[in-house]
């Protein structure tokens with residue numbers, strides 16, 4: 045057997061996606077001219093984190109102005125790049141641009157320099173949930189409102205009544221949990237129903253994303269508030285997130301509240317899972333690749349299916365804990381490592397047996413390839429559960445001589461079976477998401493879809509709405525070039541910089557720096573060079589964050605193993621450290 049474990053050892057660990065506002069732009073910088081290097085150093089000279097210092101503290105006008113415009117262009121590009129397909133229309137981009145212009149100066153210095161990063165992370169979460177520009181803008185503006193740096197009147201006057209309404213709704217939801225005395229099961233269910241009764245469900249999704257932001261920064265709040273907020277999340281927001289299909293968000297919310305509600309239990313589970321996490325994730329990745337290759341090269345299976353996909357997951361802290369403490373269960377968790385194979389039969393559903401045949405053929409291939417644990421296989425394909433759930437589950441022994449490992453669960457199902465396991469009576473949110481009323485989940489989904497359709501209609505592009513008449517090649521450029529003459533004039537640059545809180549002369553200085561051919565305005569090419577440099581600098585910051593995390597983890601491991609003392613001693617003489 046070509047062991048996936050060997051491959052795992054050789055595989056390069058995947059860098060964890062940074063879920064802060066740096067979103068990995070994935071753009072390759074071109075070779076830089078001296079001028080661009082100068083610009084980059086000026087635009088970012090004051091700090092590697094653009095949100096941490098104010099323009100007033102900068103020494104030259106170009107520094108402040110360059111940084112402000114770089115910041116606006118950088119975050120605008122990140123957020124629009126993250127938006128779902130078809131959602132980043134011209135009207136959406138305009139709205140987001142206006143919201144950013146209002147919020148950036150207001151958020152730049154707040155919360156010890158973290159306010160802007162946090163607001164952008166909220167917007168990124170919303171973009172990942174396929175929310176439109178109105179909701180993303182509302183997310184950013186809500187953080188500025190909460191910080192007290194802008195007022196609802198500012199939003200109404202500068203952004204529009206639609207966003208102001210959405211914000212009013214989300215503020216009403218925010219205070220709802222504090223209206224019940226005790227957050228027991230009954231009041232939690234009442235509150236969830238109350239949330240569902242909202243005519244604009246986007247306010248609920250906005251609130252869930254803001255809760256995730258709060259939970260990620262809970263360490264800054266007093267202990268009693270940490271517990272109250274965690275309880276609200278566990279009882280209301282995590283189940284709601286699960287019900288709307290935002291599974292990953294729900295898992296993160298659960299794990300964060302678990303940590304604050306039951307710190308000791310959390311530590312136990314966390315330590316156990318953390319110790320195995322890196323190796324297990326590599327194993328998941330390696331087995332996934334090995335299985336996919338074996339399945340795709342099997343002729344018999346390929347006669348039955350037209351597509352095969354494999355998903356992997358490492359179990360969350362809270363889910364593991366729940367399983368361990370469940371009544372009447374053996375204290376074991378056999379699905380820490382999970383793989384799921386989803387097959388697309390050439391003929392699915394109805395009376396066709398292609399689906400079950402595909403699942404059983406897959407099972408045979410797995411048996412020939414891996415070590416199946418006898419007596420642990422469950423065939424819900426031949427014998428569906430009462431709620432209609434279908435899937436074939438096998439447990440695989442991934443241990444090696446001298447190295448015991450947790451079992452790996454493989455679920456085999458067709459696309460149609462998967463659809464039923466996600467929605468409907470057998471839906472995961474009913475199976476374990478905390479919702480008890482089957483109608484609740486369905487209703488939420490339906491309202492969500494309707495809201496998304498409405499938003500798409502509101503923000504659709506009218507033929508005349510793009511002032512350049514055709515497709516805009518670069519949204520940020522087109523938004524800055526207000527009169528659409530294909531150049532950014534000094535007046536246009538001054539206007540945006542004043543909106544951002546910079547002085548008039550800053551625009552002159554920035555223009556001087558960017559205007560390579562000195563014709564007094566910025567061409568499309570000049571602007572694109574600037575933008576590429578902005579992206580390069582932001583990707584460096586990402587890498588710094590990434591390296592910092594790795595170093596912190598590694599040094600911690602070394603330290604707890606006592607090795608760092610050894611290194612210190614060894615190196616002490618050479619480096620003159622004590």
Ligand SMILES: Nc1nc2c(ncn2[C@@H]2O[C@H](COP(=O)(O)OP(=O)(O)OP(=O)(O)O)[C@@H](O)[C@H]2O)c(=O)[nH]1
Nearest residue numbers: 377378379422429431433437465466470471472475
């Ligand atoms: N969506 C959905 N998933 C289900 C349902 N029943 C089981 N599953 C999935 O299948 C997995 C294993 O379920 P079973 O084979 O019944 O195992 P178990 O005895 O509950 O638990 P293990 O100790 O993990 O074997 C669960 O962890 C879920 O991922 C269901 O009704 N709906």
Ligand SMILES: Nc1ncnc2c1ncn2[C@@H]1O[C@H](COP(=O)(O)OP(=O)(O)OP(=O)(O)O)[C@@H](O)[C@H]1O
Nearest residue numbers: 291355356357359363367382383384453454455472
């Ligand atoms: N074997 C698996 N492979 C891939 N994804 C899985 C697997 N098992 C569960 N998942 C998915 O992982 C996410 C988290 O599920 P979680 O581990 O909390 O529960 P579960 O395993 O489905 O249920 P239980 O805890 O009762 O066993 C869900 O989206 C679930 O569908």
Ligand SMILES: [Ca+2]
Nearest residue numbers: 378379382453
């Ligand atoms: Ca499971």
Ligand SMILES: [Ca+2]
Nearest residue numbers: 525529531533
């Ligand atoms: Ca112009």
